[in-house]
Amino acid sequence: MTARLQVVRAGALTTVQDDGRPGYAHLGVGHAGALDAPARQLANRLAGNRADAAVLETTLTGCAVRPDRASTAVVGGAPCRVTVDGRPVAWGAPVHVPAGAVLEAHPAARGVRSYLAFGGGLLPEPVLGSRSADLLSGLGPAPLRDGDELPLGTPHGAPGRADAVPWPGMPASLVLPVRLGPRHDWFTPAALRTLATAGYRVSPHSNRIGLRTDGPALERARQGELPSEGVVLGAVQVPPDGRPVVFLNDHPTTGGYPVIGVVPRESLAAAAQATPGTAVRFVPVR
Structure with missing residues (x-):
């Protein structure tokens, strides 16, 4: 049984x-x-x-x-x-x-x-x-x-034994590297400066779909919406309110709001552990 x-x-x-x-x-x-x-x-x-x-x-x-x-x-x-x-x-x-x-x-x-x-x-x-x-x-x-x-499955290995286990600490603040694109040209130069310099905070409306942020809105250089296009894990999408959303594991596979950049996968574990109100900074990288 x-x-x-x-x-x-x-x-x-x-x-x-x-x-x-x-x-x-x-x-x-x-x-x-x-x-x-x-x-x-x-x-x-x-x-x-x-x-x-x-x-x-x-x-x-x-x-x-x-x-x-x-x-x-x-x-x-x-x-x-x-x-x-x-x-x-x-x-x-x-x-x-x-x-x-x-x-x-x-x-x-x-x-x-x-x-x-x-x-x-x-x-x-x-x-x-x-x-x-x-x-x-x-x-x-x-x-x-x-x-x-x-x-429950049948155990097939002995429990691990270690004198010390390197559990990562929980983030007091988030610094998220972001590679700009594919639609950063939909935003003004001032918006790109804001993304790189402004302070944001984790919104209480965040979930498994995305890390939502509270902070200054990013100004669009182009109006209208894109035809739906593919989006990836870590995509930083900017909805109409102008506040960045970092897509997490349950994100949709397509979207019509412009993606200003992408956070690398290896930085998303910390984002998953950031409590509402945690300070967030985006750092553009190549």
Whole structure:
């Protein structure tokens, strides 16, 4: 019989995430996958899983789950208090969860998204080769609700052992490199200076689709809208209010608002952990 993981407390937004669905943009299917990929991969490594195993991604308020078999679990990503049946256990390291015990990742002390990895990984039905939830398209498993159950895989490796684990710190401020283009010529020279010098802040309206910003509007040199064209992970799109939006994993595959630049993929994990109000600077690079 397949082991199961029962959701006791789903939290504000908890989803199943793995490496995502790269390579389907031409079909209108976005990437999805864990927003903080390095944190997910490290949690899997410590749990004895392959790096691409599916985990739970929480948002701010954490979650609580109950496995029906004894399991090794790792809670990483955004630091938080971790308990098993109410007793404190380690964050960022393998812990033993007895069958029927409740593992709880409490609200994030810093950052936004914590990751819960279990030995053997989570095994909801894959869609286009991925078990990730995509909030924009609705592909993959739905966001978790209290009482949901997820199948658990069979562990195939020993938990990782390390004297010290290099979990990245949560960002006190964001400095995002941005390569200008393809539509930076739709903006005035003053707007390009503003992008490079002004201070922005993470908007509370940010989500898995995009990091929205509050700050000065970028002035357009050309009016009207583009025909819809392809957009990529990290694209900095500028909607009619003039405030940049950095596309994250659940972004649409096409859009009609101009893209002033693109943030490289390796800088997006920090963006995924930036809480509302975090200072943001864009730094144009070649």
